[in-house]
Amino acid sequence: MMPSYLFKDASVVFDSRTELQTSFNIMVKDDRITVVTQDPIEAGDATVIDVAGKTLMPGLIDAHAHITGLSLSPKNLTYPAADIVVAAASYLRNCLMVGFTTIREAGGADYTIAHLLKNGTIIGPRLFYSGRALTQTGGGADFRTPIELTDPCGHVSPLSVMSVIADGTDKVREAAREELRKGATQIKVFASGGVVFPAEGHPTRYEFSLAELVAIVEEATARGTYVMAHVYTDEGVRRCLDAGVRSIEHGNFMSRETMARIADAGAFYDPTFISLAQRVETAGETNLPIEIVENLRRTIDRGKEVYTWAKELCVPIALGTDLWGPDAQKSQPREFEQRVDLDSPRNILHSATVVNAELMMQSGMLGTIAPGAYADLLVVDGDPLSDIRVLVKPEQTLKLVMKGGVIYKNEIANRGLATS
Secondary structure, eight states: OOOOEEEEEEEEOOTTOSSOEEEEEEEEETTEEEEEESSOOOOTTSEEEEOTTSEEEEOEEEEEEBOSOSSSOSOOTTSOHHHHHHHHHHHHHHHHHTTEEEEEEOSSOOHHHHHHHHTTSSOOSEEEEOOSEEEOTTSTTOOOOTTOOSOTTSOOOOSSTTEEEOOSHHHHHHHHHHHHHTTOSSEEEEOSOOSSSOOSSOOOSOOSOHHHHHHHHHHHHHTTOOEEEEEEEHHHHHHHHHHTOOEEEEEEEOOHHHHHHHHHHTOEEEOOHHHHHHHHHTHHHHTOOHHHHHHHHHHHHHHHHHHHHHHHTTOOBOOOOOOBSHHHHTTGGGHHHHTTTTSOHHHHHHIIIIIHHHHTTOTTTSSOOSTTSBOOEEEESSOTTTOGGGGTOHHHHEEEEEETTEEEEEOSGGGGEEEO
16 A cells, blocks of 8 residues: 655645645645645645645656667667667656656657556656657658668668658558557657758658548547657648647747647647757767758747747647657756746746646646646745746756655655654
């Protein structure tokens, strides 16, 4: 039987409030929040955690993570499987310890890693994984050079654990069904070229035909889930919306008119600024060509303009990081500071909690402090509703991490624990 906890005298971040709400008592039993009140609560056999002077908030959600990278390059099929699992375990642990209690994995993770998390062999956030992302021949996640036709085992593959190549409606249906069979909680597709790893040929404005995308969406819908799409271009985003894609990832070169279509469709927009910024910052040590660095800078600037349209049109804005590799993961909390000049602290935090939970079909269960929700909770020094940068340096400000009623980190003075 799991221990119970009473968080006492907490200043709380609530979904609909723009300011901290003070003097709340929160009871956690098993893996759920059971009571949220300003009235006194009898602790009984619960462990009391005095939060006075600190903030209690929902665990953070990263809507776009990649946990199977060993370096900045997703071309990783030649790495031993054990090395990839070790890297994923490190990535997951570090995610949890900086406050991300849930992540949506966007290509590469599979049942093996999910099973290790579930049985407690490794620790980390709740994992919503896509399995292998779907890409067309020559698509954004086909990492072969012109002279590479097959992988080392003789298979036609993108030379990465991140993705699988599929062409034509029958093949994409089969590929989507296979990932869903293996437990994928959503399907990821590459629906345009990229901005970091351009193919030898010109990156396409859109990838997969409308019929192919419709087939993929149909398969996801049949399993009660949805499709998320890597897509940068205006044409690509429009094609995704025509097909019924729920989650538009990146979208830096879409038009305002297309953003309005996202609003009309009830879809979600997930900008991922820190991944691009981090690539620019490390360009010297990774030998990234200057033309790609300049393209990244243009992409970031254009993305900021697109973000303003999303705000104006009331499009649900998610928060994802799109960081690849354990070194890059260290920048995960910096997605918050990337948005400081674009939005209010409340809206940015809303993206990382309530909006992401809704996107992942987990409203009321994740990203909120309410009776019946999972007990995924953080205690921080400072007020993130006044200054979101409180979350950028968790090694200094993050004092407690709880996921599912289990405490994984506790740095509250005197351990903050006393049995009443």
